[in-house]
Amino acid sequence: MLRSTIKASLRRVNGRSFSSGSAPHRKVAVLGAAGGIGQPLSLLMKLNPLVSQLSLYDIAGTPGVAADVSHINTRSEVTGYVGEDQLGKALEGCDVVIIPAGVPRKPGMTRDDLFNINAGIVKGLCTAIAKYCPHALVNMISNPVNSTVPIASEVFKKAGTYDEKRLFGVTTLDVVRAKTFYAGKANANVAEVNVPVVGGHAGITILPLFSQATPTANLPHDVLTALTKRTQDGGTEVVEAKAGKGSATLSMAYAGALFADACLKGLNGVPDVVECSFVQSSITELPFFASKVRLGKNGVEEVLGLGALSDYEKQGLEALLPELKSSIEKGIKFANQS
């Protein structure tokens, strides 16, 4: 009795503090919420005042994560779901679904080496999304992103729910890294730095466009090539530093929270929300490509072009197309075979 009174009055307090912003009801699910990315990402989404309901799903461990995160006195109500028979409830009514479910790399592996396990996981989760929340914006983090996004698109097509405006490969970590590394070399305030990163999310398919970086710094060519390589190898740098204990989790949770926040702002009608993401695209000959995307009330509002590229970036673009094409085709083939 006392507990329920306290809970109700807390809800009123929370309701008052957030109603001033009049943020609409938004349900967000994290699939893989008990993992290395999932836990800090769940924390960051709990801190986001645009979220009213936070649904944490995993095949194990979510009751503990949900109980823990739910004690934080912010707007959203948190519920943990565990095991496949609770997946439907976790997804029902979702506006945004973030997917960091799947195995991470160990030293010596490429992202494509994760395909055999993660492709099946993503396929299963997307089948459930098509059934329980077909209109949600899907933020795909699970690797290899260059293949898991095409897998998701095929699953949704088969289910008759595919909307290319609602499917995103999360490449925000590449942008976060490019900004950090550039700021270091350009001696710029990192908070003011912008660098678009296009292409895909693996090795040379990651193409940072430092020629468009702001503030401009006129860095010499050898510095730009080193920055490009470091951005492309950023994931591997973390995998090696963690020495068998996984890949980027904390910086990825930050990047995932940033991208989900941009999606929520777009849904809520905030103008001029632009982020790089791997989406269905016609700006190159490939069906999916990462570039700047304007987000709106239906997800992708506009896929923005590449802008002017330096000769070095043009070469990088030519070099990445065959690898990205084959990763996309591998995903499409998997989804249609199994």
Ligand SMILES: NC(=O)C1=CN([C@@H]2O[C@H](COP(=O)(O)OP(=O)(O)OC[C@H]3O[C@@H](n4cnc5c(N)ncnc54)[C@H](O)[C@@H]3O)[C@@H](O)[C@H]2O)C=CC1
């Ligand atoms: N897009 C990007 O920039 C990045 C992507 N990643 C990728 O994110 C994925 C997750 O990485 P970590 O969190 O470090 O791995 P992790 O192993 O720590 O966590 C993965 C979680 O997924 C859960 N899981 C497995 N199968 C599931 C299923 N069917 N349904 C729901 N949950 C399931 C596991 O129980 C585990 O809790 C990896 O594939 C990794 O390569 C990692 C960093 C950056």
Ligand SMILES: O=C([O-])CC(=O)C(=O)O
């Ligand atoms: O490198 C990995 O395996 C994880 C990842 O995608 C990243 O950190 O960019």
